[in-house]
Every structure is written in structure tokens, then in C-alpha cells.
Amino acid sequence: MHWFANPARFIRLADKILPLTLPLTVGLLAVGLYLALVASPADYQQGDTVRIMYIHVPSAYMALFCYMIVAAAGFSTLVWRHPLADVAGKAAAPIGLAFTGLALVTGSLWGKPMWGAWWVWDARLTSVLVLFFLYLGYMAIWGAFEDRSKAARAAAILALVGVINIPIIKFSVDWWTTLHQPASLFRADGPSIDPSMRPPLYVMLAAFQFYFFTVFLWRIKGELAAIRLNALRYAGEAPRSASPKEEQP
């Protein structure tokens, strides 16, 4: 893994991968959306509303996947001090936040016709909402520090505390909703999905996954460029302000 530690080498590798993932993302998304919105059958109970699921389920999956990336990046920041890990964590978090938001919004749009309410304090909705807050906290930590390496480690600590908490939160929210709500609401997660609905869902899952990798690599490249720009700017300014009084160790 330390082979990637050299940013220039990583960028070269990313430039080789991106021309593959970008067309794959666009292609899969086009096929997936066609299958999901046009070719697949409407549900016998839910009608066309079921098509929201083809966006919703991959979003919810990506919301968790991105947090796992963030947490893994945090772990390798703290344990191995891997120089690209903090860049990866910072790059993945806003993507995860966006997918979490998308999962909440599509869930809400689906909930209105199905449950008759924009928002229901259902176990999974509530857990995803908490995940949304965890992402916000992680990104706030990144924004709060002036020193980059400190921000990276503080964010990593928070990501790890968060990832240990996710199962606890999930469990407690499940416990809470079984206490408060009648089970009749959970009609939707009962029966296994109809075979005709599987291909579009799988294609959309793959499309979202490749979308993530593409944007993830873009954001890492951008972040590396920003770091390099900062370093250059600092190096350029240093001689000018090099009066002996101002010099700080």
C-alpha cells in the first residue's frame, strides 16, 4: 500500500484509471436509468413509485460505503501515517454526504405516496439521518483547523469514534422504533425483490460505484494539487517576508 504513498505516482495511476471509469460510469448510468425508468415493470402495489428505489437503494448503500472509506482512511492516517490516507478521507466525505442526502430525499419522496408522510421516524430513516450528522461533523473538523496535518488526525479520530458508534446507533434506533411504532409500516421491506427488478438495480449499483471511484479520484487529484499549490505559494512568499524578527521555527 505504501507504493501509493508517492503523490506523483498516484496521480499517474489515477490518470490511467480515470479514462476507464469515466466512460463506464456514464455508460452504466445511461443503461441503468433506461432499465430502471423505462424497461422495468411497475410494481403491482406501488406502481411507478417503485422506480425511486433504483436511485434510493444505491444511494443508501453508497452512503455507508463512503463512510467505510472515510473510516479506513482515518485508521491508516493514525496507524501508518499514510500520506495519502487523509487526502482520501477528505475526498470521500463530501461524496458520502451527498449520497446520504440523496438517500434521505429519495426516501422522503417515496414515503409521501407510500406512507402518506414526507418523514416517518422509521429505524432506517433515523439511522441515515444520524449518519448525515456524522458526515457533517467530520467535515466541520476539517474546516475548523488551520494546520492541515492536525486537521487530518483530528478528523481521523472522529471518523473512528463514528465508525464504532454506527452499529451502536443502528441498534439503539432499531430498538427504539420497535418500541414506538406498529410493525405494519414495514410492509415494504418484507418480501424479496422480484427478479425482473434485479437487473436495473444491479446496473445502478455498479453505476453509482463507478461514479464514486471517478469523483473520488478527481477529488484526490484536486486535493493533491491544492496541497502542492499551498506549498509552492509558501515557498514563493517565504523569501519576501524573511525579516529575521518574523521568522518562526
Added chain:
Amino acid sequence: MLAAFFSLILRDMRLGYAQGGAAGLVIAFYAITISLFPFGVGPDAEILARIAGGVLWIAALLAALLSLDRMFQADFEDGSLDSLTLGPLPLSLVALAKALAHWLSMLLPLVILSPLFGLMLHLDGASMRVVLIALLVGTPALSLIGAAAAALAVAVRRGGALIALLVLPLYIPTLIFGVGAVEAVSGLGSVSANMSFLGSLSLIFAVLGPLAAGGALRLALE
């Protein structure tokens, strides 16, 4: 090492009650927050009794939050934290001692006073006992989770608002089981199961909270 640990707890508690300490303020904040609820939902005794458990817990959460930024901030600013690193205690144990002192000086008084406020919210006797025990078992988790967030925020200038964003999502499980225990009195679920979960949360975070806080403090002191 044990002597250093306990003397740090005692020092922090004394500071909490000294002039300029926050313990009195936190109790006043708790009382005022609770008395806002009757204005918000109306003075109807039935409604108040129904929500009393949740009100007491949320007020305790907010009171804990209010006092968190004092846990390390003052010691960081006047350099006491630096001298603590020279002592025999590793930073994670410093954090544990300070979290325990926070609980003893800020939250324990609230727990002891909570039956009084429960009475004002028309909570019945059986529920009141459960609330008292649940707060006693569950609030240590608030101080211990808070220690990690407070330590992260200490490295940031003006980290106060950041603490709320970091810590409140992590308080949700404690809130759920705390209120669950009270609800269980009127028949939904089991009191002892909720109490067990509250206790295990406090124990889990007795390990995780100080570990994370220690790492964050090391960062702040660089």
C-alpha cells in the same frame, strides 16, 4: 499513579465549585431548560407526565453539552495541560480523570435534583425512581463521550459550537435507552434491559472516550 489520578479528580471538582466555576450555572441551566417545556407544550398535567422522562434526559444532555467546553479549555489556555503531560499519568487517563470530575461536579448534582423536577412535571413515583437510576447509570456516558469531543475542540480556536455538532449524534443511543427505561415503567418493554444497555454504554465509553480524548489532546499540545 493512582494518587495523581484521584488528586486530579479532586482538583477539577474543586475548580468546578470555586468562584468562576460552572457547576452552579449548569444546575441553573438545567432548571431553566426544564421549566421552558411547560411553556412550550402547555401546562396540562397529562402531557407533561407523558413527556417528563424525555424532557429530563434532553435537559441533562444539553446541560452536559453546555459544560463540556470547560473540561480542557481553561487548562489548555493557562498551560496546566502541558504540565499534566509531565506527570505520571498518560493523557488518556488525564482525560478519564477529567471526565469523571466533570460527571461528579456537573452531572451528579443534576441527577440528584431530577426527582424535584420530575415532581414539577407530574411524574409518578415509580417512574421517578426509574428516571433517577437511569440518569445515574447513563449520564457517565455523556461525560465520557463528551471528553473526546471536548478534546478535539480544544485544538481548534473557538471550538464551542463544534462540540455540539460532534457530540449530539453520539448521545442518541444514551437518550434512547434512558427514555426507554422510563417508558418501560408504563408497560412498553423492559426496564432492566434498558438499564443494562445504559450501563454498557457507560462502560464502553469509559474505554473509548478517554482513548480518543488522549489522542486528541496530544494533537492539541503539539
